[in-house]
Amino acid sequence: MTTIAIVGAGPGLGAAVARRFGREGYDVALVARDRDRLEALAGELAAAGVTARGFAADVRDPSSLAAALGAAAKELGPVEVLQYSPVPQRDFMLPVLETTHTDLLGPVEFSVYGPVAAVQQVLPGMRALGRGTILLVNGGTAVVPHPERAGTSIAFAAESAYGHLLHDRLAPEGIHVAQLVIPGAIVPGHPRKDPAVLADTLWTLHRDRHGFRHYADDLYG
Template sequence: MSNEESKTIVVIGAGPGIGLAVGRRWGRSGYRVALVARRAERLAGFVEQLAAEGITSSAHATDVTDLAALRATLTEIEQQHGAIHALYYGPPATSGTMCAPRDITVDKLAPMLGLLNGAVAAVEHVLPGMLERRDGALLFCMPMSAIEPVLFSANYAMACAAIRNYVQSLYVDIASQGVYAGAVPIAGLIIEGDSERAKSLDATARRPGDRAWDEYRAFHEDLAAHITSRQIADTFWDLATTRDRYEEILGNPAICARLREQALIGTPAS
């Protein structure tokens, strides 16, 4: 058994796209994979998929905004798999909870701050052990709106921007201690989930002329902004192994800047 085969990655926000792809990428390199998300039945399916590929994984149904439950889950994972050597954090916000800047209220911001608090709580739990071993990786996935805001997800972007700032600070603070922190902002569409995104927008009665739909359409129509989950997972692996930068943006960042300029002059996205 190699050294890699004795390690564990925790994937917080394990969905069928990026989270599963990250687990698969680390699993192919011998890591045990602990999958964390809300839906137990979906996680069970992921465990079966990974097992069919020869990857050892476990399912842990947890709401990451419930900090006590998250800490208990991380302890459970350590008891089951041993030390946590890598942490991926990328729980999404659902479209129904996101809103434009003019619609932000304390109540609408609260669930997004829950995602921020979950990131801090997860790092708080795993980082001491990583520093003691002088080995570990903290990986965060977020939308490009953490850097260049788009209107339909302004409250989510506020939390993501804070997480990104946290990652930048961690990268500088802990690099000399053998622990890596890095982020992949996504400036585009994860094409495997494109149909689900469209359904979500339909379900909330968004139509052409609505800013959220126009912004989605701009991403949908720009092929340079189409990304696969595997690309993202491979990018995280490269960041964690080379450790020569804290961030790599995937997709087409120019879209977000263009949307911002169009919003300022009041023209529809195109």
């Protein structure tokens, strides 16, 4: 079996996705900034029978992200599934009239440079396998911009455009690209936005390979 790499892996959605794909036999590469937390999460997954390893990287540093994904492929095997789902920083969410061009650097590094670097790193391996899945996870501002959250609204829109372009170009090669939009917060116990439910949704997107944009819940309501 091959590997799923979860960029932005944490104790909520990342851990749930790791368990879900692990049940299907995938090895799991956990990518995030905090090495100690990654090691702890990998240990929890190992206790549950999932082969997982932590690889520290900052998504705002494309070279470190590429290096982490390269190390993951070398240690665990080719990355067949890439999930890009880091949680944006609060200072990305300034009101639009208070947002300067320098305030957009972080969001663009986070939501554009990071995904592009990750995809470029894993794409050769997917092509060698003859299959692959790229899963982009975004908040509701990817679809409906919010005037109080200008940074994520702008950067998520750019990430969405990149993903859609990839979806169209890579489909003939057997590589599926999908976006899951999660309006609002991830909520334990919620019928559609509980981490385990979202992990099932992401597994279904990988398995069924249909369409680009999908919604975890209603945008309004």
